Amino acid sequence: MRKTILKIAICIGACLLIGFLSSFATQSSVNDWYLTLNKPSFNPPNWLFAPVWTVLYILMGIAAGIVWSKGFYHLWVKTAMYHFGFQLLLNALWSIIFFGLKNPLAALFVILTLLVLIVLTIKWFLVVSKKAAYLMVPYLVWVTFATVLNFKIWELN
Numbered sequence: 001m002r003k004t005i006l007k008i009a010i011c012i013g014a015c016l017l018i019g020f021l022s023s024f025a026t027q028s029s030v031n032d033w034y035l036t037l038n039k040p041s042f043n044p045p046n047w048l049f050a051p052v053w054t055v056l057y058i059l060m061g062i063a064a065g066i067v068w069s070k071g072f073y074h075l076w077v078k079t080a081m082y083h084f085g086f087q088l089l090l091n092a093l094w095s096i097i098f099f100g101l102k103n104p105l106a107a108l109f110v111i112l113t114l115l116v117l118i119v120l121t122i123k124w125f126l127v128v129s130k131k132a133a134y135l136m137v138p139y140l141v142w143v144t145f146a147t148v149l150n151f152k153i154w155e156l157n
Helices: 002-030 046-068 075-100 104-128 130-135 137-156
Strands: none
Touching: 002 046, 002 075, 046 075, 046 104, 046 130, 046 137, 075 104, 104 130, 104 137, 130 137
């Protein structure tokens, strides 16, 4: 049980670190460029994003830790964790492209790819642990919403 908790803690830390690092790109333009964009009526208030992402990164970390604790030597666990790692990198890349490079169209292509990778990650997590797969569902829902939001911001600007 200690090893599982340690792996969960490491994964939560890694997810929060990625979120923290990508927030530098976000902060670089969220208070100026982003404010000037036309946004759809369903755009959430800016203060909501940080707490939502914090909760999602924690859930993602718990899920990844559960999968990792099943034994990285197992092919299914390795496959699931590789998918998880790639989607986490794309998650950070989206912030860099959307906010850092101020390019909603390129970010839209990244987030569409991210959606596919999240679905594949959930598929592989499901093979290893149903609980881990279910913990990823809120992330999928939020990124689906973010994809629609990204599209509408691109369309309106």
